[in-house]
Amino acid sequence: MKSCITISAIQQPCNADRQSNLQLSIDKISEAAAAGAELAVLPELHLGSYFCQSEDNGNFQLAEAIPGPTTKIFADLADRLNIVIVASLFEKRAPGLYHNTAVVFEKDGSIAGRYRKMHIPDDPGYHEKYYFTPGDPGFCPISTSVGRLGVLICWDQWFPEAARLMALAGAEILIYPTAIGWDPLDSEEEKNIQIEAWLTIQRAHAIANGIPVLACNRTGFEPSPSGQSGIAFWGSSFIAGPQGEFLQRADPAESRLLLCDIDRRKTETVRQIWPYLRDRRIDSYQGLNSRYLD
Amino acid sequence: MKSCITISAIQQPCNADRQSNLQLSIDKISEAAAAGAELAVLPELHLGSYFCQSEDNGNFQLAEAIPGPTTKIFADLADRLNIVIVASLFEKRAPGLYHNTAVVFEKDGSIAGRYRKMHIPDDPGYHEKYYFTPGDPGFCPISTSVGRLGVLICWDQWFPEAARLMALAGAEILIYPTAIGWDPLDSEEEKNIQIEAWLTIQRAHAIANGIPVLACNRTGFEPSPSGQSGIAFWGSSFIAGPQGEFLQRADPAESRLLLCDIDRRKTETVRQIWPYLRDRRIDSYQGLNSRYLD
Numbered sequence: 001m002k003s004c005i006t007i008s009a010i011q012q013p014c015n016a017d018r019q020s021n022l023q024l025s026i027d028k029i030s031e032a033a034a035a036g037a038e039l040a041v042l043p044e045l046h047l048g049s050y051f052c053q054s055e056d057n058g059n060f061q062l063a064e065a066i067p068g069p070t071t072k073i074f075a076d077l078a079d080r081l082n083i084v085i086v087a088s089l090f091e092k093r094a095p096g097l098y099h100n101t102a103v104v105f106e107k108d109g110s111i112a113g114r115y116r117k118m119h120i121p122d123d124p125g126y127h128e129k130y131y132f133t134p135g136d137p138g139f140c141p142i143s144t145s146v147g148r149l150g151v152l153i154c155w156d157q158w159f160p161e162a163a164r165l166m167a168l169a170g171a172e173i174l175i176y177p178t179a180i181g182w183d184p185l186d187s188e189e190e191k192n193i194q195i196e197a198w199l200t201i202q203r204a205h206a207i208a209n210g211i212p213v214l215a216c217n218r219t220g221f222e223p224s225p226s227g228q229s230g231i232a233f234w235g236s237s238f239i240a241g242p243q244g245e246f247l248q249r250a251d252p253a254e255s256r257l258l259l260c261d262i263d264r265r266k267t268e269t270v271r272q273i274w275p276y277l278r279d280r281r282i283d284s285y286q287g288l289n290s291r292y293l294d
Numbered sequence: 295m296k297s298c299i300t301i302s303a304i305q306q307p308c309n310a311d312r313q314s315n316l317q318l319s320i321d322k323i324s325e326a327a328a329a330g331a332e333l334a335v336l337p338e339l340h341l342g343s344y345f346c347q348s349e350d351n352g353n354f355q356l357a358e359a360i361p362g363p364t365t366k367i368f369a370d371l372a373d374r375l376n377i378v379i380v381a382s383l384f385e386k387r388a389p390g391l392y393h394n395t396a397v398v399f400e401k402d403g404s405i406a407g408r409y410r411k412m413h414i415p416d417d418p419g420y421h422e423k424y425y426f427t428p429g430d431p432g433f434c435p436i437s438t439s440v441g442r443l444g445v446l447i448c449w450d451q452w453f454p455e456a457a458r459l460m461a462l463a464g465a466e467i468l469i470y471p472t473a474i475g476w477d478p479l480d481s482e483e484e485k486n487i488q489i490e491a492w493l494t495i496q497r498a499h500a501i502a503n504g505i506p507v508l509a510c511n512r513t514g515f516e517p518s519p520s521g522q523s524g525i526a527f528w529g530s531s532f533i534a535g536p537q538g539e540f541l542q543r544a545d546p547a548e549s550r551l552l553l554c555d556i557d558r559r560k561t562e563t564v565r566q567i568w569p570y571l572r573d574r575r576i577d578s579y580q581g582l583n584s585r586y587l588d
Contacts, residue, residue, distance in 0.1 A: 119573050138578050158570050160454030160502055161579050169587040193539045197501045200538050204498030207491045208454055244494050245487045276452050277586070279413050284432050285455050288582045292571070293463040 003265045005146050007039040007173075008032035009258040011237040011250045013220030016049045022070075025087075026077060028257050033081035035259055038107075038146045041086040043218040043237075044154050044179040045100070050218070050233075054225045055130045063092035066114060071103055079109030084144050086151060088177040090131070091116070100132040102151045102177055104142045113142035117153040118162065125183065125224065125231055128155070139165035147172040147264060150211070154178045157198070157215065161288065163205035167277075172264055174205055178217040181233035195234050195252070203244035210242045210271040212262050219253055242270045297559045299440050301333040301467070302326035303552040305531040305544045307514030310343045316364075319381075320371060322551050327375035329553055332401075332440045335380040337512040337531075338448050338473040339394070344512070344527075345384075348519045349424045357386035360397055360408060373403030378438050380445060382471040384425070385410070394426040396445045396471055398436045407436035411447040412456065419477065419518065419525055422449070433459035441466040441558060444505070448472045451492070451509065455582065457499035462571075466558055468499055472511040475527035489528050489546070497538035504536045504565040506556050513547055536564045 010028040014021045029040045045051075047070065051059045064070055070089060078085045084107055091101035091114075100117035116135030120128045139162055141148040150171025156162045157176045166174060180198065182191045206213040219235035235252040239260045250256040271277060287293050304322040308315045323334045339345075341364065345353040358364055364383060372379045378401055385395035385408075394411040410429030414422045433456055435442040444465025450456045451470045460468060474492065476485045500507040513529035529546040533554045544550040565571060581587050 118575050118578060121573065123567070123569075134575065139581070155573070158502065158568070159574065160458065160498070161574065161582060164454065165579070165581050165587070168581055168584060193537045197538050200494050201498045201501045204454070204495045207495045208452065243487045244491050273417070274452070275417075279415065279449070280453065280455065280585070281412050281428065282583050282585055284412060285459070285583050287433070287459045287462055288455060289576050289579050290462060291574070291576055293459070 001145070001147065004261055004263045005039065006035070006037045006259060006261050007214060007239065008037040008260070009041045009214055009216035009237045009239060010043070011217060011219055011235050011254070011256045011258065012043060012046065013255060014043070014046055014048060014050070014218050015222070018047050021047055022073065029077060029083065029085060030081060031257055032259060033083045037083060037259055039084045039086070041175055041214055041216045042088060042177060043216050044088045044177040045090060046088055046218065049222050050179050050231065052127050052131060053125050053222070053231065055127045056225065059131065060098065063090045063098050066091050066101060066103055067111060071111065074103070074105050075109040075111065078105035078107060082107045084112070084146050086149070086175055086177060088153065097133055098131055099135060100128065100153055102153055104144060104149060104151060107145055112144045115140070115142065115151040115153065117156065119155045119159055121155040139169060141166055141169050141171040150174045152176055154180060157202050160205065160208065163209055167209035167211060171211060172267065173211055173262070174209070174213045176202065176213070176215040178215055179233060180217060181231040184229060184232050195236060199236065199238065203240050206240045206242055207244040208276060210267050210274060210276070212242055213240045219255060242267050295439070295441065298555055298557045299333065300329070300331045300553060300555050301508060301533065302331040302554070303335045303508050303510035303531045303533060304337070305511060305513055305529050305548070305550045305552065306337065306340065307549060308337070308340055308342060308344070308512050309516070312341050315341055316367065323371060323377065323379060324375060325551055326553065327377045331377060331553060333378045333380070335469055335508055335510045336382060336471060337510050338382045338471040339384060340382055340512065343516050344473050344525060346421050346425060347419050347516070347525065349421045350519065353425065354392065357384045357392050360385050360395060361405060365397055365405065368397070368399050369403040369405065372399035372401060376401045378406070378440050380443070380469055380471060382447065391427055392425055393429060394422065394447055396447055398438060398443060398445060401439055406438045409434075409436065409445040409447065411450065413449045413453055415449040433463060435460055435463050435465040444468045446470055448474060451496050454499065454502065457503055461503035461505060465505060466561065467505055467556070468503070468507045470496065470507070470509040472509055473527060474511060475525040478515075478523060478526050489530055493530065493532065497534050500534045500536055501538040502570060504561050504568060504570070506536055507534045513549060536561050
């Protein structure tokens with residue numbers, strides 16, 4: 001396996017027209033492949049509008065099986081372009097059992113693995129607990145021809161535990177397909193604090209574990225179905241190196257293909273200098289399995 | 295207990311003259327108290343030069359019992375100024391058994407508690423595993439009249455587990471007495487990456503747990519006893535709010551008293567909006583107690 005690879009993140013807007021979203025994704029993945037990328041990551045639930053702004057029974061119609069019609073499209077694309085793709089789908093696992101799932105396609109079009117979102121949010125505008133059953137495969141990296149991918153999804157990005165478990169299981173990079181944005185009613189100061197927090201905590205996962213991080217967010221404003229407010233997805237996708245240093249960043253509002261070379265060997269060098277894995281006090285971490293220590 | 299308090303961090307240089315270091319600490323704590331601070335935090339091992347640059351048997355002479363002569367000085371000071379003090383000492387616990395220990399003094403001069411550094415580094419210039427036995431009390435906040443203090447020490451700041459365990463045990467603020475700096479031989483780019491990583495990971499502990507963070511580092515250059523190189527302690531002490539937002543920051547090279555008001559109530563508000571404690575997957579975190587998952 002090569003130590004240096006070119007990776008990419010596709011920051012794109014999404015809307016209710018699934019075909020146009022899909023075509024934009026395909027165009028951008030093709031562009032990434034033409035530029036030499038061996039890995040392309042799409043934002044969370046990139047096929048459509050972010051339907052979790054409301055609890056609407058009709059939205060369960062959007063779910064599909066894996067493998068299914070959409071995975072067939074991405075499998076063919078991965079094979080044709082000889083690129084590893086991380087897509088994000090609303091998975092129908094069984095009647096009445098749905099997940100928020102990332103699917104990783106190998107360069108030959110086979111499915112390398114899937115990750116079912118473990119941490120499920122539920123906040124005004126993000127009613128995910130209504131739609132998505134919490135994932136049950138745990139935190140398992142997906143082995144591919146470009147390395148072991150620590151694929152997590154959006155809300156997972158706020159939990160250092162998830163990043164650490166992926167790293168301990170051998171992940172060589174953390175990947176976060178994401179759909180997060182601002183409430184337009186928030187102040188500019190609050191918006192700035194929120195996006196800074198989002199960048200900071202994910203860069204910290206790189207730092208704590210000595211591996212790169214790729215976060216791929218959607219962009220654009222999507223009104224709420226209620227007609228009141230909506231979400232201004234804040235883009236700002238980025239790729240950071242194993243010391244948390246920014247390698248590539250997108251602005252909040254742009255449709256953008258991020259491309260970046262990373263060198264797998266750097267993780268070992270960084271971990272030798274910053275040997276956190278050596279010094280973890282695993283004799284004293286039992287409390288992490290508790291809800292609260294009162 | 296009041297919800298708003300004024301807290302302070304004393305960024306100071308330290309040298310081989312213990313009496314002058316101590317006098318500077320006392321002067322600055324007095325200044326903080328006069329300005330209304332109810333909590334003052336000193337850097338790690340502030341009594342002297344950072345002796346861990348070399349492995350020298352003679353340095354064990356620097357260790358002292360707790361309580362002992364130095365705690366008597368800080369106890370009297372806390373009582374006289376009516377302020378909570380976090381000091382950092384080289385503790386002699388038993389013959390041949392030493393710790394890197396933070397001591398918290400209550401406003402009445404009593405010892406509220408102590409924390410023995412759990413994660414011990416060992417790198418060129420930081421030979422702490424030679425001197426310090428890893429702490430054994432675990433991650434227990436210290437209850438004081440200004441709240442429950444999650445006191446950790448320096449190297450602990452790189453471990454999200456430590457911050458999380460303190461938060462789960464009820465810590466209302468994370469406090470890091472620190473002695474960290476640059477190798478003057480490193481490039482400016484590498485120095486910048488390192489200090490950014492240090493700021494980022496500690497701000498991330500605030501974000502992940504919804505509590506403020508105070509980091510108090512020493513400043514100034516201390517040559518290595520070998521005469522080769524040394525450490526340029528990078529100062530940059532800071533206080534961040536529960537979303538990781540900077541409230542106060544010092545520059546790398548200045549001797550500086552940081553003063554800041556924090557409002558304990560903000561933690562509950564922030565945690566309601568960003569409810570990570572609600573959504574932790576404690577059914578799936580067992581791997582955190584493992585060295586590696588291979």
